[in-house]
Amino acid sequence: MDNTAELLDRVIADLDAVLSADVLAGLPDEKRMDVLRVAGDAFRRVEAVVVETTASAHADFSHTFGCRGQNELLQRVLRTDVAGATRVGKTADAVRRQISVSSGERLQARFPALREAMLDGVIGVAGLLAAVGPIDKAAHKVGRETVLEADALLAACARGYRTMFDDPVDPVDVDAGAEAETAEGTDEPGPPATPEDLRQYAQMIAAAMDPDGPEPSDRSAQNQRFFTIGRLRNGLHAIRGNILPDVAAQMQAVFDAQCNPKTDGPPKPGVRFDDSESASGSDSGGECGGDSESAGDAGEGVGADADAPDGDEPFDRRSSAQKRHDALAAALGIAARHADMPTLGGASPTLVVHVDAKDLAAGRGWATMGGSESPIPLHVAAHTACTGAIQRVLFDEGRIVGISVTDRVFTVHQRRAIIARDRECLIPGCHVPASWCEIHHVTEHARGGPTHTDNGVPLCWWHHRSLDWSGWEIRMNDGVPEIRGPAWWDPLGRWRAPRPRAPRHLATA
Known part of the structure; x- marks a missing residue:
């Protein structure tokens, strides 16, 4: 199409009109959400234009314009950084259709279904990379047909078909006021998946494609594990090491038990709260676990959580890394006594x-x-x-x-079972680990709801606190949690499974 650039110029002119009118600041909340939704649709399509244009270019395209390679050209023309250009290049590689030497026609892309989803504006660069990453790592162990099947599953998940790949569950209407349907009882798409949803689903598919895949890397990791304590310097010992995933998971569990702000937590100083008017420190202090800070960052980002209510206690100005240090110190001391080791959920208020x-x-x-x-x-x-x-x-x-x-506490064993079943906060798109979450009675205890695994789901602190007015609804269908979201998330208002389930029929080629 000769006038492709002209069509895009019209889009730019329309966007300029929106930005120059200075109406965005005064939008009501519903209109603001509509603008963000439509802008997201436009953003993903712009990314698709960039990726498809890059993927369909000939090998010497960047040299034609005096650039060393594709990455430099993308940096200059898109005004992005190296990482941004690299992401576009990786996405283009995943959807590129090579030209047949014999016929001159375009061949099938490596991930044709995901490519179509990208061209339809369903996913952007982040979503496509999240989906293809785990599959690429397992692709060499399986045949082309299996990769195409995984591609189709991920594209369908991206479009909102979350549970169509398992046997349907018989409809059981557990809510007398709701329509007689279940989350498994419809072939209509639900809300599209986020990149994090796609990444997790792709990992499940990759595990089904290649169940023995991690073993070689695990054996290599065993040989590279180490932990050292350096010499004392300036009053501190530097530590270095590589720890295995199971050791890291155990250490994170200890950090969670010590630093989770919804338990008793570590000995003083701890996190304290006060009115924002009387707090003279920043409210940007982080929690102990769940971030990506390294040990080398321990001296940065130090901020106050809050002042103490009566002003007698000191500010807690520890960074997240410093809190992890203090949690480790407390855990080591408690480990010597063993019986006093705290457990998540063991200190319900x-x-x-x-x-x-x-x-x-x-x-x-x-x-x-x-x-x-x-x-x-x-x-x-x-x-x-x-x-x-x-x-x-x-x-x-x-x-x-x-x-x-009145005892209404889920026992430690019940918590473990619920955590194993749901793994994360039940609200779609929220990936707070279930071990950090509070266990919510789906049917309120005050209304006769039992303290049973069939009536408990994990919710992070915020989604638990806001459940009554946020628009999210939860019900149990024969012991299986189902979600109905607000209109901005799901205009159809259907009961749905919170997350896709792992496919059971993928076979290695």
Whole structure:
């Protein structure tokens, strides 16, 4: 098409009109979400234009314009950095259609279904690279047909077909007010997958393609493992090493147990909170685990979490790396005593609801939790109590007239089972590990919901706190969690499986 550049110039002119009108700052929330959604659609299509143009160019294209290679040309014409140009180049390699020497026709791309998804604007560069990375690593162990099958599965997942590859589950309507359907009972697509969703699904497919794939690399890793403590210098010992994945996972579990802000955590100094008006430090302090900082970054990014409520306690100005150091120190000390090692979920908070006896029946009052005398709204109390035990102390004219305790805590064994089943926060797109999450009663305990694995799902702190008003709904279908999301995520409003399940029928060639 001779006027391709002219068509793109029109798009640029339309975007200039949007930006020059200065209307974006005053948009209401719903309109703002619409703009972001449409801009995302346009962004992915622009990426597709760049990738397809690059992939269809001849081998000497970059030399024609005086560049050493494709990467330099992309850096200059796209005004991107080396990493950005490399990502475009890798994507172009995955969807490039070579020219047949005999016929001169374009051959099939390595990932034809994902290429079509990219051209349709379903996925962009990030999504395509996330999908093809794990498959490329296993492709040499299987035949072309298996790779094409994986390509089709990933493209369908990208388009929102999350559970169509397993045997359907018989419909069971567990919600009398909902339509009689299950997450497995429809062939219609749901919300498209995020790059992280595609990466995880691709890893499951790659494992099915090549179950023995990691073994050679594991044997090599065994030979490269080491851990050393350097000499004392400036009051510190430097440590270096390579640790195996299972050792790293165990260490991360210790960090989680020590630093997870929803448990008792490490000895003081710990994380403290105060009103933003009285906090003189930054609120950018990080948590202990789950980031990608290296040991060499321990001296950077130090910020205060918050001031203590009464001003007597010092600021906690530790960085995430420093908190991990302190967690390791505490873990080593506790390991000598062994029986005192903390466990995730073993320190569920006790919520004391302090109200006058006359007000209790009317549902009025405030909650207080151990360690804080600040009044807490009842909805916050309900959120905290969902994962703990409730102790009610009833007062009348200053006199204690009753104490009652209700046990609603998921046991350690129940938590482990739920974590093994769901692995992450149940909300799609949220990849907080389940070991960091709180276990939510799907049917509220106050409404007769049992403390049972069939009634518990992991939710991160934020999604648990905001569940009542965020638009996300959860139900259990014969012990299997299902999600119905807000309209911006799923306009059809269907009950769906939170994540795709691993394919069972892929065979190695």
